[in-house]
Amino acid sequence: MAEMPEAVGLLAQYNFHPKVVTLFPIVVASNPPSFKLVMVTTPSDGRKWDAWNLSRKQVLDIGVERWIAMRPVSGGYGVGNPDPGAKFPEPAFPDWDDDEWLQRSLAAADLVIYDGSHDIFKEIRHL
Numbered sequence: 001m002a003e004m005p006e007a008v009g010l011l012a013q014y015n016f017h018p019k020v021v022t023l024f025p026i027v028v029a030s031n032p033p034s035f036k037l038v039m040v041t042t043p044s045d046g047r048k049w050d051a052w053n054l055s056r057k058q059v060l061d062i063g064v065e066r067w068i069a070m071r072p073v074s075g076g077y078g079v080g081n082p083d084p085g086a087k088f089p090e091p092a093f094p095d096w097d098d099d100e101w102l103q104r105s106l107a108a109a110d111l112v113i114y115d116g117s118h119d120i121f122k123e124i125r126h127l
């Protein structure tokens with residue numbers, strides 16, 4: 001979940017501990033192309049990368065240079081290569097600000113906490 005500044009204090013009251021993630025903007029080769037953010041959790045406090053997040057980051061880094069498919073494999077993610085004859089358009093990323101990227105990528109899946117009205121707080125308060 002992403003937290004907006006208005007939710008930070010409320011999250012602390014309920015002992016939610018945020019984690020740092022890197023958000024990678026990607027384009028999905030659909031018709032029309034779609035855009036979203038993919039989260040990669042970065043290690044904190046001297047910890048090591050876990051296999052899922054490290055492999056996700058490595059695959060996304062490869063995807064910057066060429067079209068690929070990110071596929072789950074045993075213990076992480078792997079690169080799927082498209083058919084050699086496939087044609088892909090040159091992606092033109094939209095000029096969205098940070099809030100719009102979050103709204104379009106995470107809010108649709110209810111992964112952005114703006115304030116205390118979010119359903120997660122209703123459950124905690126038994127409402």
